[in-house]
Amino acid sequence: QVQLVESGGGLVQAGGSLRLSCAASGSIFSINAMGWYRQAPGKQRELVAAITSSGGTNYAESVKGRFTISRDNAKNTVYLQMNSLKPEDTAVYYCNAEVSRSMLVPKRAYWGQGTQVTVSS
Numbered sequence: 001q002v003q004l005v006e007s008g009g010g011l012v013q014a015g016g017s018l019r020l021s022c023a024a025s026g027s028i029f030s031i032n033a034m035g036w037y038r039q040a041p042g043k044q045r046e047l048v049a050a051i052t053s054s055g056g057t058n059y060a061e062s063v064k065g066r067f068t069i070s071r072d073n074a075k076n077t078v079y080l081q082m083n084s085l086k087p088e089d090t091a092v093y094y095c096n097a098e099v100s101r102s103m104l105v106p107k108r109a110y111w112g113q114g115t116q117v118t119v120s121s
Contacts, residue, residue, distance in 0.1 A: 002026040009115030022095030024076040032098040034078040038091035085119045
């Protein structure tokens with residue numbers, strides 16, 4: 001069993017900052033890529049940022065220059081530093097991790113339950 005638990009969401013004024021954390025626990029052999037997705041009501045879930053096991057990153061164009069994804073492999077934790085937040089960033093943010101539970105089983109994606117980020121005008 002693998003569990004991802006997000007934290008750090010909340011209500012913030014436009015222009016403010018939040019730092020999201022996601023810790024993976026359970027039966028983990030290795031974690032490949034990790035990422036953050038978000039979904040607003042009535043919209044499709046979208047990739048916000050992703051990071052490989054070696055530290056390579058990828059960002060949605062809408063958050064480049066404002067958000068920074070990082071990870072601590074020793075803690076199986078991924079972070080999302082969100083600066084200069086805009087009302088358009090309001091969404092439920094979900095953590096995702098590509099986890100291998102053993103060398104014999106292909107990796108699969110695991111998801112956290114989500115954390116609400118609300119940015120007021």
